[in-house]
Amino acid sequence: MNARPEAPAAASSLYTNRRVAPLLALGFASGLPLALTTGTLQAWATVDGVSLQAIGFLTLVGSAYTLKFLWAPLMDRYTPPLLGRRRGWMAVTQLLLALSIMAMGLLSPGQALLPLALIAVFVAFCSASQDIAFDAYRTDVLRKEERGAGAAVSVLGYRLAMLVSGGLALVIADSWLGWGNTYILMGVLMALAILATLWAPEPEAPAAAPATLGEAVAGPLLEFFRRPGAIVLLVLIVLYKLGDAFAGSLSTAFLIRGAGFSATEVGTINKVLGLGATIIGALAGGALLAKLRLYGSLMLFGLLQAVSNLGFWLIAVSPKSIVLMAAAVGVENLCGGMGTAAFVALLMALCNHRFSATQFALLSALSAVGRTYLAGPLAPPMVEAYGWPSFFLVTVLIGLPGMALLWWRRADIRALDRA
Structure with missing residues (x-):
């Protein structure tokens, strides 16, 4: 860095x-x-x-x-x-x-x-x-x-x-x-x-x-793992958006099969309102990050993206309402967009500029581990075992370990702003 x-x-x-x-x-x-x-x-x-x-x-x-x-x-x-x-x-x-x-x-x-x-x-x-x-x-x-x-x-x-x-x-x-x-x-x-x-x-x-191809291959790993708390930072990358990933993995299936909305209704809300909210959230998150700095943004946006999953829980326990569905999707995408802006900023901050191509590629691949190997396979049996309302409550809890880890290593994250 x-x-x-x-x-x-x-x-x-x-x-x-x-x-x-x-x-x-x-x-x-x-x-x-x-x-x-x-x-x-x-x-x-x-x-x-x-x-x-x-x-x-x-x-x-x-x-x-x-x-x-x-x-x-x-x-x-x-x-x-x-x-x-x-x-x-x-x-x-x-x-x-x-x-x-x-x-x-x-x-x-x-x-x-x-x-x-x-x-x-x-x-x-x-x-x-x-x-x-x-x-x-x-x-x-x-x-x-x-x-x-x-x-x-x-x-x-x-x-x-x-x-x-x-x-x-x-x-x-x-x-x-x-x-x-x-x-x-x-x-x-x-x-x-x-x-x-x-x-x-x-x-x-x-x-x-890097002076040699060997350095280009080994250097990114050696440089990263020589940092204090490197392993903990890698775990944080996996956990930070994990609750969001669990909720998002079945959100469309839930809205159609669990909440009874038509594919047209879900598609329209997701494509139009969901996309717009994500963009607004990312732009707002980018502006706020300059004021809150990296740790403050990660903590605030991470908590918001975890709590926003309660919108799907509310849909699951309430009578069918297109307004409620639009509000829940909008809030979830807004908070998710803010969290994404802060998370990508974290990945950039963790990269050494000599090896930024390799380190960013590795860190972004690691960030997909939770979504691909945890949320995808585990979410369906969780829904079958506990039902939709309990599932979305659990996704909020899944987001909390990442927040606890972030708070624990807050000194490391704040140091990235000074590096």
Whole structure:
């Protein structure tokens, strides 16, 4: 974690300064390819009459996103000839993404499924690589008081890209351009992201790259585990959003099956109100983080995101009400967005700038452990054993150990603001 000179930033200038503003477009570029290799590609294959078994095979395309930490050391060690270590890799991956997404548009799943799937695998690999470079760049370029705002703007860009490459792409393909031309259009949008990479500034004090590939592989782990309380910090990363993950893992199923709302009602509330509340929460969290600092933000937002699960408990014990459902979803997403802004700021603060590509990739992979291996498998039997009301009460309690651990190690978290 490199020290750098800084001055307190006014909240009004956080989102417009040269280091934070480009992250909106760069976050958009980060989110654009995901749906094009998952949901949108599956929709295209379905329309083209591809079998369900083959469509199921397409879910393997996104494996690169969970394995990206394996080649992150290469992006720490080596520097492209132009634009520096972080922006250089961003520009390279964005160019490859633009060309490969357009190439997908020249094929069709009904006639050339295997070549299309192979290109989609390459798109996912380039997209995961872009994420590595972008996360490292964001970590390196932001000052401490800008981390929350930078995380918020990135989330906003990413969510907007998911809307464009997900729902909007389906509308464009079905009603206007057709599938192939829609993918070509998405490739053009990706190419425009290179302009944001060119506009984005270099970090104020770029850290030296690892001297050898061996150092790039081993250095991030050795540097991290030499810190006091390193193991406890890793446990905190797993626990911080665990209660939120348990509640969110079955929230849609609960609203439809448990509370009796229609899929249209749930989809409309989740997509419109839920997305808007998440964005507002992330932006508000980013601004508040500059005032509350890292520990205060993590504690306040963490408690709010745990308590907000009570909204689903209230739905479970109350008569059916669309207003109550909208309020609960809105509050839960608002608090979750605030918690996400603080949590991403924590991950950035924990990274040493020499190894930020590898360390951020590893820490973000670790943060998914609770959601993937605990919440996903354990939530359904908990509901079957205890029922929906008790389940959501338990999710509040699941969020408390992370808060206790955060309070216990508050000195370590406060030290990150001084580093």
